[in-house]
Amino acid sequence: MEVLTAIKRVPETGAKIVLTEDKLDIDTSSLGFTFSPHEECAVEEGVQLVEEHGGNVTVLTLGEEDATEQLRSAIAMGADDGILLESDEDRGPAGTAKAIADAASDADFDLLLFGNESADTANHQVGVRVAEQLGLPCVTGIKDLDVTDGTVTARREIPGGSEVYEVDLPAVVTVKEGLNEPRYPSMRAKMQARKASVEHDEPAAYDEGLELLELEVPESDDSPAEVLGESPDAADDAVDVLEDLEVL
Amino acid sequence: MVLALVEHDNGEVDDTSLETLTLARDVAEQAGESLEAIAFGPEADGIAETVGAYGVAVLNTVDHADLDDYAPEAYGRAVVQCAEETGTEAIIAPGTDRGAETLSHAASKLDVTMAAEVTDVEVGDDYELTRQRWGGTLIEHARLSADTNLLTVAPNEISASESGGDAADVSAFTPELDDGDLRVQLTRVEESDIEGVPLAEARVVVGGGRGTDGDFSELEDLVEKIPNAALGSSRAAVNEGWRPHDDQIGQTGNKIAPEIYIAAGISGAVQHMVGCKGAENILAINTDPEAAIVQKADWAVVADLHEVAPAMSEELESRGHAD
Numbered sequence: 001m002e003v004l005t006a007i008k009r010v011p012e013t014g015a016k017i018v019l020t021e022d023k024l025d026i027d028t029s030s031l032g033f034t035f036s037p038h039e040e041c042a043v044e045e046g047v048q049l050v051e052e053h054g055g056n057v058t059v060l061t062l063g064e065e066d067a068t069e070q071l072r073s074a075i076a077m078g079a080d081d082g083i084l085l086e087s088d089e090d091r092g093p094a095g096t097a098k099a100i101a102d103a104a105s106d107a108d109f110d111l112l113l114f115g116n117e118s119a120d121t122a123n124h125q126v127g128v129r130v131a132e133q134l135g136l137p138c139v140t141g142i143k144d145l146d147v148t149d150g151t152v153t154a155r156r157e158i159p160g161g162s163e164v165y166e167v168d169l170p171a172v173v174t175v176k177e178g179l180n181e182p183r184y185p186s187m188r189a190k191m192q193a194r195k196a197s198v199e200h201d202e203p204a205a206y207d208e209g210l211e212l213l214e215l216e217v218p219e220s221d222d223s224p225a226e227v228l229g230e231s232p233d234a235a236d237d238a239v240d241v242l243e244d245l246e247v248l
Numbered sequence: 249m250v251l252a253l254v255e256h257d258n259g260e261v262d263d264t265s266l267e268t269l270t271l272a273r274d275v276a277e278q279a280g281e282s283l284e285a286i287a288f289g290p291e292a293d294g295i296a297e298t299v300g301a302y303g304v305a306v307l308n309t310v311d312h313a314d315l316d317d318y319a320p321e322a323y324g325r326a327v328v329q330c331a332e333e334t335g336t337e338a339i340i341a342p343g344t345d346r347g348a349e350t351l352s353h354a355a356s357k358l359d360v361t362m363a364a365e366v367t368d369v370e371v372g373d374d375y376e377l378t379r380q381r382w383g384g385t386l387i388e389h390a391r392l393s394a395d396t397n398l399l400t401v402a403p404n405e406i407s408a409s410e411s412g413g414d415a416a417d418v419s420a421f422t423p424e425l426d427d428g429d430l431r432v433q434l435t436r437v438e439e440s441d442i443e444g445v446p447l448a449e450a451r452v453v454v455g456g457g458r459g460t461d462g463d464f465s466e467l468e469d470l471v472e473k474i475p476n477a478a479l480g481s482s483r484a485a486v487n488e489g490w491r492p493h494d495d496q497i498g499q500t501g502n503k504i505a506p507e508i509y510i511a512a513g514i515s516g517a518v519q520h521m522v523g524c525k526g527a528e529n530i531l532a533i534n535t536d537p538e539a540a541i542v543q544k545a546d547w548a549v550v551a552d553l554h555e556v557a558p559a560m561s562e563e564l565e566s567r568g569h570a571d
């Protein structure tokens with residue numbers, strides 16, 4: 001089976017987000033990059049399905065040249081091929097989906113895996129839009145996935161249980177972390193991924209209806225905590241806190 | 249006209265939909281437009297009174313022989329057709345799994361961009377809106393300018409408020425569906441058999457991170473001594489294989505809202521902290537006084553969690569709290 005997984009390069013922000021001066025971006029000068037935990041699970045699921053059913057996993061990203069780093073991480077996890085849709089400007093979800101769907105329509109994928117939402121912009125729509133453009137069925141927010149005889153059985157969590165959807169391949173599925181336990185690539189796999197060839201493409205420009213004006217870091221209460229103590233003896237004071245809050 | 253998608257459980261409107269109606273009413277008032285709602289499923293007409301109290305004039309109930317269960321693409325199609333028939337300038341849906349999914353289909357069919365996780369809208373020629381990124385650790389101000397503006401509302405960010413009003417007029421609406429629209433339909437619902445207090449509902453949450461070094465036994469003990477308490481963890485602890493992902497708190501895990509969150513051996517990364525925005529109070533147990541969690545907590549014990557947690561359990565016992 002032929003699987004496509006779409007991943008997005010995002011900064012690894014720590015305890016505090018710092019913005020660039022024009023407030024249009026995160027200051028990434030001292031940050032590393034990664035891709036979302038949801039998308040890590042998408043890659044892992046693709047690799048597991050291909051281990052079980054045979055076939056290929058293609059990993060695709062739209063972004064700057066640097067996003068090749070994330071493609072290589074996914075290849076180290078077991079993906080077979082990488083595609084970079086090179087685009088220097090930031091694209092919104094409609095333009096991103098159009099570029100991905102255009103690229104995917106050249107090949108016959110049985111299953112297209114996305115994250116439920118991207119880590120940084122959380123637009124919650126790229127997967128659905130790709131499905132609509134390709135005329136494929138789509139299920140979103142999936143935390144459990146089975147493929148048997150060309151049918152996908154997908155589960156989405158709800159309070160107290162899960163919703164079950166059954167759809168025929170080819171299909172688009174957007175997933176959440178918890179779907180599986182992504183593997184840590186071995187040193188050897190990482191070395192090999194460095195040498196893997198990555199296909200380049202340049203998607204056409206797209207005019208998006210959602211325009212970023214400014215980013216803002218929300219106010220947070222940064223008054224330091226009241227330090228109850230610096231040894232286990234402070235446990236008494238901690239229990240006082242619980243008593244005062246009447247949670248016992 | 250402004251159209252709000254309302255989710256309900258057999259006639260009982262979901263909280264997130266009440267929040268959605270509150271924002272949608274604000275948008276309608278600013279635009280000088282009327283507010284209508286669209287609802288699916290059995291007993292949808294039973295919500296006419298509730299939505300009326302939130303300012304809805306007309307409630308469009310979707311009525312179709314093949315739509316007995318949730319079907320995302322068909323729902324999206326129905327929303328688009330209803331909007332076109334009634335002449336809508338905005339469609340606003342709750343930012344739930346189903347709300348976002350339905351509206352994404354609608355946005356794609358209308359060929360417009362949807363703005364997700366919105367918390368505020370200023371209506372002018374365009375919509376200047378505020379929305380959440382990174383699970384709420386970053387706020388985006390953006391301009392949405394389409395013939396029909398589609399947006400989902402971030403859950404738990406807006407306080408729902410009624411405006412008072414009579415029951416909405418109910419108008420049954422039958423969409424024209426293609427076969428393809430029903431390819432995806434809810435097949436069945438399964439109940440889970442998890443025991444204990446669900447994380448999202450616990451009054452006390454004890455969370456453990458990489459600082460546990462894999463030993464959660466003392467934290468488990470502590471949870472057992474506190475009523476209505478649940479154990480949670482950071483992503484680092486899940487990645488190490490120490491806890492199941494169901495326990496994870498944060499951007500890609502659970503959102504908690506306890507009276508107090510006791511974070512032990514957790515550094516306080518933004519992606520973790522967005523999961524506990526709903527916590528009334530935070531107590532940090534950390535060996536590092538410089539850890540970010542200490543800045544964000546109300547109280548801190550700067551010591552080894554493997555000593556502090558057992559000492560707390562002992563103290564609870566000696567004060568007669570533990571049974």
Ligand SMILES: Cc1cc2nc3c(=O)[nH]c(=O)nc-3n(C[C@H](O)[C@H](O)[C@H](O)COP(=O)(O)OP(=O)(O)OC[C@H]3O[C@@H](n4cnc5c(N)ncnc54)[C@H](O)[C@@H]3O)c2cc1C
Nearest residue numbers: 457458459482483484498499500513514515519520535553
């Ligand atoms: C897109 C994205 C999504 C993410 N989603 C989530 C999410 O949903 N949830 C989440 O938690 N993370 C998430 N993360 C990861 C997050 O950035 C952090 O890596 C993670 O939260 C760190 O976990 P930690 O605090 O347990 O570990 P660390 O950062 O390693 O902190 C360990 C802490 O334990 C303290 N410590 C050590 N020993 C002891 C001891 N004996 N007693 C007391 N304290 C001790 C240390 O001082 C330190 O502060 C996400 C990251 C990305 C990029």
Ligand SMILES: Nc1ncnc2c1ncn2[C@@H]1O[C@H](COP(=O)(O)O)[C@@H](O)[C@H]1O
Nearest residue numbers: 006007062114115117118123124125126
């Ligand atoms: N630039 C991108 N490159 C590749 N995949 C992307 C990109 N942006 C979004 N996606 C995919 O679409 C999913 C949903 O994104 P979004 O609609 O932005 O929340 C992500 O989890 C990715 O799988």
